[in-house]
Amino acid sequence: MATVQPQRGGSAAGAGLTGNNAGRARYRRILRFAARHLAATWWWEILLPRIGLSRLSERTRTRRMQRIARRFHGLALDLGGLMIKVGQYMSSRLDVLPPEITRELEGLQDEVPAVPFPAVRTLAEAELGTALTSAFATFDERPIASASLGQAYRARLVPSLADEAGFEDVVVKIQRPGIDTIVAVDLSALRRVGGWLSRIRLVYTRVDMPALVEEFATTSLEEIDYLHEAASSERFAEVFEGDSRVAVPRVVWERISRRVLTLEDVTAIKINDVDALVAAGIDPSEVAGVFATVMFDQVFTDGWFHADPHPGNIFVTPLAEPVREGGRTWKLTFIDFGMMGQVPPTLRAGLRKLLISAAGRDGKGLVDGIRDVGMLLPSADTVELERAMTALFGRFGGMGFAELREVDPREFRDFAKQFNDVVRTLPFMLPENLLLVIRAMSLTSGVCSALDPKFNLWDSVEPYARQLLRDERGNLVQDIGQQALDFVSVLARLPRRMDGLLDTIEDGRLEVQMPRLEKRIAQLDRTLRRIGAALVFAGLIVAGALVRPDDGGLGTVLMIGSAVPLLVAVFSGRNGR
Numbered sequence: 180m181a182t183v184q185p186q187r188g189g190s191a192a193g194a195g196l197t198g199n200n201a202g203r204a205r206y207r208r209i210l211r212f213a214a215r216h217l218a219a220t221w222w223w224e225i226l227l228p229r230i231g232l233s234r235l236s237e238r239t240r241t242r243r244m245q246r247i248a249r250r251f252h253g254l255a256l257d258l259g260g261l262m263i264k265v266g267q268y269m270s271s272r273l274d275v276l277p278p279e280i281t282r283e284l285e286g287l288q289d290e291v292p293a294v295p296f297p298a299v300r301t302l303a304e305a306e307l308g309t310a311l312t313s314a315f316a317t318f319d320e321r322p323i324a325s326a327s328l329g330q331a332y333r334a335r336l337v338p339s340l341a342d343e344a345g346f347e348d349v350v351v352k353i354q355r356p357g358i359d360t361i362v363a364v365d366l367s368a369l370r371r372v373g374g375w376l377s378r379i380r381l382v383y384t385r386v387d388m389p390a391l392v393e394e395f396a397t398t399s400l401e402e403i404d405y406l407h408e409a410a411s412s413e414r415f416a417e418v419f420e421g422d423s424r425v426a427v428p429r430v431v432w433e434r435i436s437r438r439v440l441t442l443e444d445v446t447a448i449k450i451n452d453v454d455a456l457v458a459a460g461i462d463p464s465e466v467a468g469v470f471a472t473v474m475f476d477q478v479f480t481d482g483w484f485h486a487d488p489h490p491g492n493i494f495v496t497p498l499a500e501p502v503r504e505g506g507r508t509w510k511l512t513f514i515d516f517g518m519m520g521q522v523p524p525t526l527r528a529g530l531r532k533l534l535i536s537a538a539g540r541d542g543k544g545l546v547d548g549i550r551d552v553g554m555l556l557p558s559a560d561t562v563e564l565e566r567a568m569t570a571l572f573g574r575f576g577g578m579g580f581a582e583l584r585e586v587d588p589r590e591f592r593d594f595a596k597q598f599n600d601v602v603r604t605l606p607f608m609l610p611e612n613l614l615l616v617i618r619a620m621s622l623t624s625g626v627c628s629a630l631d632p633k634f635n636l637w638d639s640v641e642p643y644a645r646q647l648l649r650d651e652r653g654n655l656v657q658d659i660g661q662q663a664l665d666f667v668s669v670l671a672r673l674p675r676r677m678d679g680l681l682d683t684i685e686d687g688r689l690e691v692q693m694p695r696l697e698k699r700i701a702q703l704d705r706t707l708r709r710i711g712a713a714l715v716f717a718g719l720i721v722a723g724a725l726v727r728p729d730d731g732g733l734g735t736v737l738m739i740g741s742a743v744p745l746l747v748a749v750f751s752g753r754n755g756r
Contacts, residue, residue: 248283402517405440451490520615542568
């Protein structure tokens with residue numbers, strides 16, 4: 180399997196990758212967009228709340244978020260390249276991005292005007308080392324799909340190759356000319372923006388932004404290496420060999436290079452085409468359940484999964500004869516294996532625990548699972564989070580999306596208000612290898628809900644979790660033995676620790692700390708300081724404005740002097756002051 184190493188190097192990379200005017204203009208345009216909106220976000224979300232204007236920030240937040248999302252939508256469509264991929268990823272991040280942003284971006288499709296065929300022909304023939312008329316019996320010059328990274332065409336293999344392959348109709352993917360340079364420029368700009376974000380405390384305490392960008396870079400570079408995609412396609416076929424639920428197009432290795440990919444044409448019913456499914460006698464709700472289970476298998480059992488399961492990459496293929504298991508008359512056909520994800524064993528164990536806990540409505544188990552997958556720092560106090568999760572399951576657990584839509588929005592607002600401080604103050608982090616898992620599961624949920632508005636994720640999770648639980652019980656004896664050893668170890672250390680505690684008490688060195696109470700008092704103290712400074716600022720600025728018409732000198736002094744309490748209001752509380 181081909182391996183592509185991402186380039187590193189922030190601004191240096193930017194200088195090297197933008198050697199032409201178009202590249203430099205693209206690079207600067209991305210950075211200007213990011214800088215402008217990061218500065219605006221700092222003003223509205225950090226500075227104004229610090230000087231007591233948080234209500235103004237909250238009142239305008241929805242409109243501002245929608246405006247940013249609309250502007251990025253336009254930027255992505257205009258630039259193409261990786262910007263569309265970034266927008267698609269952001270639209271699936273319901274967990275961390277405001278709904279005002281995700282709703283504006285969810286319609287962003289990777290569809291761009293096609294490159295004229297002569298340029299595509301030149302690239303393909305150079306890669307294959309022969310004319311397209313020699314490489315294929317027929318080749319339709321009209322693209323069936325035109326995306327930001329490549330274009331797809333229908334063709335037919337020459338008879339000798341068709342006899343060897345066992346099929347003749349194929350789809351040929353050809354990279355867009357010049358896409359290597361565009362991807363390099365985009366990644367350089369994203370690395371620079373990631374460096375900016377990594378200096379913001381709210382970001383760097385929750386996510387390793389440079390590592391996240393590098394993971395995105397590795398995935399993007401693999402997407403434009405069609406040798407890698409071909410190898411991933413064959414590996415995926417091996418994983419599901421003998422599984423009647425899944426089919427994979429066969430690869431024509433004789434017509435492949437790093438920029439040209441030839442696969443069996445498996446075009447069928449798109450998974451989200453509900454009308455076509457019904458017309459073919461296929462129950463969309465049954466498709467939703469099978470699709471969810473297949474994706475669960477990949478993430479929680481195999482540890483290697485299709486990370487881009489959007490509707491354009493999944494077909495429902497009718498069968499001539501029903502399969503033995505359940506009489507199903509169709510199968511799922513996956514295509515486009517450029518974006519694949521790997522789940523390390525330790526992360527997979529944590530994800531399995533999360534799934535089992537979610538199915539069992541176990542708030543404490545869910546929090547333990549969140550910690551195991553690395554989303555919580557070990558020092559985090561999770562008592563309040565456990566209470567929040569238990570309350571969440573108690574009220575909304577087991578509801579499907581259709582039922583949740585019927586819940587009074589005020590209930591969600593009350594719940595969010597009740598537990599907002601808990602979630603906001605906990606040291607959450609996003610491990611880099613979770614990015615593709617979250618993307619895959621978000622897309623899976625969206626596809627299933629589109630197939631069946633009454634689709635209840637719990638109906639798929641619970642039986643799957645029960646099977647995982649049965650598998651986990653196979654290790655129960657080993658777990659009990661380990662717990663017994665841990666208990667004996669604790670007992671062995673207990674006398675020495677008791678002696679140490681008694682010595683500390685006798686020497687008068689025992690200290691009792693209440694960090695949460697101390698933190699609250701410190702926050703109250705800083706808040707009072709900021710309020711006082713803000714009042715002085717307001718008084719000076721108003722007094723200066725009133726006096727200035729009669730005494731320009733004094734009025735100007737008062738207005739300039741108001742800058743001092745303003746700075747105190749903004750920066751008070753830093754370093755514990």
